[in-house]
Amino acid sequence: MLLTGDYFRVQINFQPFWEKPPLFFWLQVVSMRAFGVNEFAARLPNAMCGIITLNVLYAIGRKVHSEKFGRLWTLIYLGSFLPHFYFKSGIIDPVFNLFIFCGIYFLFSALQLTRSRTRFWKFVIAGIFIGFGILTKGPVAYLVATLSLFIYTALRSFDLSAIGAMRRGERIRVLEFLGYTVAAGLISLLWFGAETAKNGVWFLKEFLLYQIGLFSQPVAGHGQPWFYHIVVLFFGVFPASILAFRGIRQVESDTQSQQDFKLWMLVFFAVVLTIFSISTTKIVHYSSLCYFSITYFAARFALQLIDGQSKWTWPVATVIGIVGAVMALLIAALPLALTNKELILPYVKDQLTLEVLKANVSWSGYEFLTGVFYLAAIVAVLILFSQQRFTAGVITLFISTAICLQLFMLTVAPRVAAYTQGANVRFYKSLQGEHCYVEVLGFKSYAHLFYLQKPPVTNLKSYDERWLLEGKIDKPAYFVGKIIHADEWRKYPQLRELKSENGFVYFKRDVPDSSTH
Structure with a gap:
């Protein structure tokens, strides 16, 4: 876009690119206009999105629960593995997910109201956010949000304990759904409609065929078993994933609004996980929308512990100890293996891996201490929890994870990238001009x-x-x-x-x- 001056058409290698709409690329263009064409500018939109997302979680957590809950939710999201890495990337999904989550929140908020003009406009605002989601990655934004909406209302209609909630107006009216859908459609037509009017239906046809292809057949070798995302979320959203199981249960102090939001988060999680487990193309970040629900339920359990509404149990402690220790050992083992690669080279049989490991990368020799630090933190957390010091335990668990991940990104990740990409990057840069x-x-x-x-x-x-x-x-x-x-x-x-x-x-x-x- 910067080179051609054509900001309307997405291109890769100066050829039309039908896999994604342009909104995220527009954000990168603005960033590169300000900071030049470099990795920092490419990743800046997601870094800014991360700041906004954490503030959104705090605001929603405070609105639905309390200020303490909002702070816990923010801390837990920041201090879990994949959510933390997520905003340091240059991929589309962080922005895409933020729009969808905001849309989901406004759908929840609308259904908390009785018949009123405010309720209708909240449906419209939800549609606007979903429309921006469509402009970011495609119609799956509307699919996820609308399925969640229908399943939530269907479950409410069969829940005898929610009759009061249904009387408050949780049934969707036709006009409200039309307002939501039309708003999403109009926002998406700002580009899809104009693109079709300008260049014909070719792009739209190829785009839709590509989206169908993602679900119907493995793309680019990304076929995985159906349980792939379950495994990714369990280990990738550690430590939140361990606490989340206990946060699903209802407690006496839950208000009707909190029960409703909990159901929304359950439905949202189930819809995302089901859609992308059915899809034959499975990539790590496809289930990243689940991070919101997992960290929400983890925050619920953390607050219940702190407020004395839940008990700390040995199964939770055991799983945190085992998974945390494994993570810490892997973080320590990676730099140790690469700094002592002469010990492992004789056992490497794959020629490509063998050549990659021969790269001359400078290590200080102290990078493994990040893993040692994290192992010590996990031990400290288990001690704090065993002493019933839950506030200190939760804060230590997630802050130490965030620090560990930041240290890893600063000391280990760039050196690993030098093995896998360093030679190519140097070669390409040498040919500039x-x-x-x-x-x-x-x-x-x-x-x-x-x-x-x-x-x-x-x-x-x-x-x-x-x-x-x-x-x-x-x-x-x-x-x-x-x-x-x-x-x-x-x-x-x-x-x-x-x-x-x-x-x-x-x-x-x-x-x-x-x-x-």
């Missing part, structure tokens, strides 16, 4: 487009890999392939091998002499 073609062979990557800062395409033939390999190119072409497939590319006599490094092999093809054609 050179009048050349760069293509990856045998694998999918966008890294060369970003780190090369590829200029607009002037020769459409360059999209043809065969032409780059064998055709009459008009400028030098560089190629990057995995070392395990190197022999396949070495068969091309016109390719000159430059080097092999960290599991990748690099080739150059010079412009052929005109006399040879």
Whole structure:
């Protein structure tokens, strides 16, 4: 968008990209306008989204429960593994999920009211947020929110204890649902409608076919068993996932509004988990909407412990101790293994992994202490809980997790990235400004487009890999392939091998002499 000046059409490699709508990319464009084309600018929108999300959790927690609950919910979200990493990424989902969650909250809020104009407009506001969700990632935003709405109201209609709630107006009126749906549709049409009017139905058709394909068949090798997301959420949202089980139960102090919100969070969790477990394409972040429900129920149990409404039990302590110790040991073992790789190289049989581990990465030797710190924190937490010091235990558990994750991101993650991506990033950056073609062979990557800062395409033939390999190119072409497939590319006599490094092999093809054609 920055290079073409066309902010209306999403493109990858200067070709129409039908997999995602543009809203998140617009945010990145604004960031890059301000801070340049770099990793910081690419990730800044999610960092800002993280700040907003934590404030939203605090505000909703305070509104539905209490100020103490709002603070606990914020702390627990910040101090759980995947939710913490989430906002340091450059993926679309944090913004997408925030819009959906805000839409869900306004649906809940609307159903707390009796027939009134305010109730109708809350449905409309919910639709506006869902519309922005559609503009961020697609119609699954409407699917998730609307299924949650219908299932919630259906459960309420069969719940004899909720007759009072039904009298308050939890039945959805046609006009309210239309207001919600029309609002979502109008917001999404700001781009989908204009795109279709300008360029025809091609984009919309390809976009919908891609969305269907995500559910009907594994995309890009992301097929996993049906229970994949259950495992991801159990370990990935630790420690919140362990506490969440106990937070589902109802306590006497729950108001009707709190019971309603609890049911919303249960339904929301079940809808998201079911949809993405059924989907044949399974990626870690697909179930990230569940983070809201898991951390909510964890906050409920934490508050119940602190207020003396629940008891600390040995099964919860045991699971926290075991999973926490495993996490701590893995965090410590990773840098220890990489700083002493000569001990593990003889046991590595995969050629690609072997080459990646040969990368020359500088370690201080103290990075493993992050894992030691976390193990000590887990022990301290278990002691605090055993002493019935629940406030100190909860705060220590989640603050120590947040500190551990931040230390890991600062000391270990960049070095791990140097093994897996360092050689390629250096190669692409070295070609910035050179009048050349760069293509990856045998694998999918966008890294060369970003780190090369590829200029607009002037020769459409360059999209043809065969032409780059064998055709009459008009400028030098560089190629990057995995070392395990190197022999396949070495068969091309016109390719000159430059080097092999960290599991990748690099080739150059010079412009052929005109006399040879």
